[in-house]
Amino acid sequence: MDRFALPPALKIRDLAKRFERPAVDGMDLDVPAGEFYTLLGPNGAGKTTMLRMVGGLLKPDRGTISIYGVDALADPVAAKRMTAWLSDEPMIYDKLTPIEYLDFVAGLWGVAGDIAKARATDLVGWLGLEPHAQERCESLSKGTRQKVALAGALVHEPRLIILDEPFTGLDAGSARLVKGVLRERVKAGCSVVMTTHILEVAERMSDRIGVISAGRLVTQGTLDELRSKAGAGQASLEDAFLALVAQGTLAA
Amino acid sequence: MSRTGTIAWVARHEGRLAWRDLLWTMTAGRRRRARTVALGFVVFLLFMHGFAAVLLSPYDFGAGNPDKRMLVVLTGTLALSWSLMLPQAMEAVTRAFYSRGDLDLVLSSPLSARRFFAVRMGAMALTNMLMALALAAPFIDVAVWRGGARWLGAYVVTAVLAAVAVAAAVALTAALFRSIGPRRTRLVAQIVAAVIGAAFVIGLQLAAILSYHTLSRFMILQSDLLIGFAPEAGSILWWPARAVLGDALALIAVLGLGALVFGAAVAAFAARFAGYVLAAAGASHSVRRRIGKAAEFRSRSAAGVLRRKEWMLLWRDPWLVSQTLMQLLYLLPPAFLLWRNFAQGGGSSILIVPVLVMGAGQLAGALAWLAICGEDAPDLIASAPVPSARVLRAKTEAVMSVIAFVFGPFIAVLALTAPFGALVACLGVAIGAASATSIQIWFRTQAKRSYFRRRQTSSRVATIAEALSSCSWAGTGALAAAGSCLAIVGAVLALAILGGTWMISPARS
Numbered sequence: 001m002d003r004f005a006l007p008p009a010l011k012i013r014d015l016a017k018r019f020e021r022p023a024v025d026g027m028d029l030d031v032p033a034g035e036f037y038t039l040l041g042p043n044g045a046g047k048t049t050m051l052r053m054v055g056g057l058l059k060p061d062r063g064t065i066s067i068y069g070v071d072a073l074a075d076p077v078a079a080k081r082m083t084a085w086l087s088d089e090p091m092i093y094d095k096l097t098p099i100e101y102l103d104f105v106a107g108l109w110g111v112a113g114d115i116a117k118a119r120a121t122d123l124v125g126w127l128g129l130e131p132h133a134q135e136r137c138e139s140l141s142k143g144t145r146q147k148v149a150l151a152g153a154l155v156h157e158p159r160l161i162i163l164d165e166p167f168t169g170l171d172a173g174s175a176r177l178v179k180g181v182l183r184e185r186v187k188a189g190c191s192v193v194m195t196t197h198i199l200e201v202a203e204r205m206s207d208r209i210g211v212i213s214a215g216r217l218v219t220q221g222t223l224d225e226l227r228s229k230a231g232a233g234q235a236s237l238e239d240a241f242l243a244l245v246a247q248g249t250l251a252a
Numbered sequence: 253m254s255r256t257g258t259i260a261w262v263a264r265h266e267g268r269l270a271w272r273d274l275l276w277t278m279t280a281g282r283r284r285r286a287r288t289v290a291l292g293f294v295v296f297l298l299f300m301h302g303f304a305a306v307l308l309s310p311y312d313f314g315a316g317n318p319d320k321r322m323l324v325v326l327t328g329t330l331a332l333s334w335s336l337m338l339p340q341a342m343e344a345v346t347r348a349f350y351s352r353g354d355l356d357l358v359l360s361s362p363l364s365a366r367r368f369f370a371v372r373m374g375a376m377a378l379t380n381m382l383m384a385l386a387l388a389a390p391f392i393d394v395a396v397w398r399g400g401a402r403w404l405g406a407y408v409v410t411a412v413l414a415a416v417a418v419a420a421a422v423a424l425t426a427a428l429f430r431s432i433g434p435r436r437t438r439l440v441a442q443i444v445a446a447v448i449g450a451a452f453v454i455g456l457q458l459a460a461i462l463s464y465h466t467l468s469r470f471m472i473l474q475s476d477l478l479i480g481f482a483p484e485a486g487s488i489l490w491w492p493a494r495a496v497l498g499d500a501l502a503l504i505a506v507l508g509l510g511a512l513v514f515g516a517a518v519a520a521f522a523a524r525f526a527g528y529v530l531a532a533a534g535a536s537h538s539v540r541r542r543i544g545k546a547a548e549f550r551s552r553s554a555a556g557v558l559r560r561k562e563w564m565l566l567w568r569d570p571w572l573v574s575q576t577l578m579q580l581l582y583l584l585p586p587a588f589l590l591w592r593n594f595a596q597g598g599g600s601s602i603l604i605v606p607v608l609v610m611g612a613g614q615l616a617g618a619l620a621w622l623a624i625c626g627e628d629a630p631d632l633i634a635s636a637p638v639p640s641a642r643v644l645r646a647k648t649e650a651v652m653s654v655i656a657f658v659f660g661p662f663i664a665v666l667a668l669t670a671p672f673g674a675l676v677a678c679l680g681v682a683i684g685a686a687s688a689t690s691i692q693i694w695f696r697t698q699a700k701r702s703y704f705r706r707r708q709t710s711s712r713v714a715t716i717a718e719a720l721s722s723c724s725w726a727g728t729g730a731l732a733a734a735g736s737c738l739a740i741v742g743a744v745l746a747l748a749i750l751g752g753t754w755m756i757s758p759a760r761s
Contacts, residue, residue: 055631055634055635056634056635057631057634057635077637077638077639078637080635080636080637081637083635084635085631085632085635087631091628091629091630091631091632092628092629093561093565093628093629094628095564095565095568095569096561096564096565100564103548103549103557104557104560104561105632105636106549107552107553107554107556107557108554108557108558108632108633108636108637108638109636109637110554110637112551113548113549113550113551113552114549114551116549117549120549136568152632
């Protein structure tokens, strides 16, 4: 199926949020269904603010957000049903075990018990969490906690996964495991919007990359398109990214 | 400017942090609020002075030599105050052992740990003193106003008691560390502190119930029996009381002894403090605890899973359970009175109802904070497809069901002897708990569950409103149980407090 024939996984128009200064300043973005989209930008560029608005964790000052055709501001519950949010700080409970956590998250998303159990068993297996499945999360390492949180994000089979710096604190092996799981999800038709400072991850994982600076989308495209826009030829994504951010900063 | 690394330099650093922390907790970081807070503080002090004046009106503060009765009452009051200062001090000491804060930085620096912890113990003593003096000041001022300047000695004695409480708390916590190890000390110290704090109050109340069929502690302190057994007026035991009354020799002795005890504690424990902190840090790496029973993965409603999660998190955290349920120790005397009442067929519901209502309000406030503010995965809950109103309702239900579980048996037993009193208690417990929960909802700010002990500092207004609401509902309950029409006045006052709290709450805007 042509993924562009479906309603976009994420469609943002004129999105804005101001704190002391504009954090997101009139942003437009389209992410087609089944795409892995990565947002890059320097610290304070507005990436997390934008994703928090998409996840329903922050109210925008203006603009619209549509998730698979559902107006996320008018019907947040319907939009959230299709979405998973995962940040670099694992949102888990110290006193629950990973399995109990997955049971809880599945309950929040209204997943039937038998289906939730099967999915939880699969996720625990894929993410290598079996040895820790019955241990309280308080004793787990940061990387393992992050994997538990990722399992929680996937247990209700979201169609749009929003990831804010998901690889922070993961060792190389765990990061590879997580990347593999995410690739599988995208292959299965799921869409991913991710922020990261690890350019190698963006380079390897993304269908398209957006560069954001001072609350605005400076440019977006495939890796080759970004290189060409940056006039960086065969340079690395790092060189292209720094050139594009500099251009964006100058333009702003 | 003091030289770096000296005690004066560390004290300056600690003082600056403490001052900024105090400002932050009073104004929540908003400088414009400082004036309002200062004004509120003055009004509160005036109110407390009025309250103290009314409370102390039956007592004689005149000049002349104190008689044995006065010395007994004063000594009992000092002992009671000290038993309440000790838990606060133990809590501060335990927090100093276990919270990491800046300790990693300090302990990894070449700064003398002995100097640092000597200053930190001094800071704890100062905090304890300020807190004790703030609470005692209205009563002391009324005594000075009515009995003359000699009562100013009470300020000195209160400060000394606070410092000695810190010294005792350090020694006690260190003893626990050595005997049961750092892993268990945190929980046990808290229970010990609560039991010590409650034991004296409860003991006096139990004695009052047995002797006079009342919950009043002062009935025992003023009883002829106790005064008959007490040593003669010249005994050294009365020196603290004499110091309160301005006896210069006693005052110097109390001050000297206090300084000696605190100095000895600093000398003995400041150097060991670093070792305790490191041991506590090792203990904070949690042991792997396996849960035998696997999750059931039943199909439940979102509200159902939220309620279940709240109960499970509370049940599995003995530290929090003890923090919240320790205040229920104070329900022991009314339970005892209830039992006596049941055996003798008397009518003590007027005494029992307010204690139950007050206890329910306080417990509900604590649980509501944990469930509503102390959510450790706020983003997860906010990103779930569950309307926030339903989340709030589920969490409130979780709180109220615990209240029903704790207070239900008391009300059921009360119903056997005093059905009307039980009905009033039932209504009072429900309304008191609902009011405290509402206040927590109106003033909610997201925080980690581990910040539970500091919940009062996140909003002083909420804390005071919660206490006032619980007190006024308790008073209303007592009046209603007595069949007095004045209960309506109490209820109106309680509603006015709630209305006023809502008006100034962030939830309104």
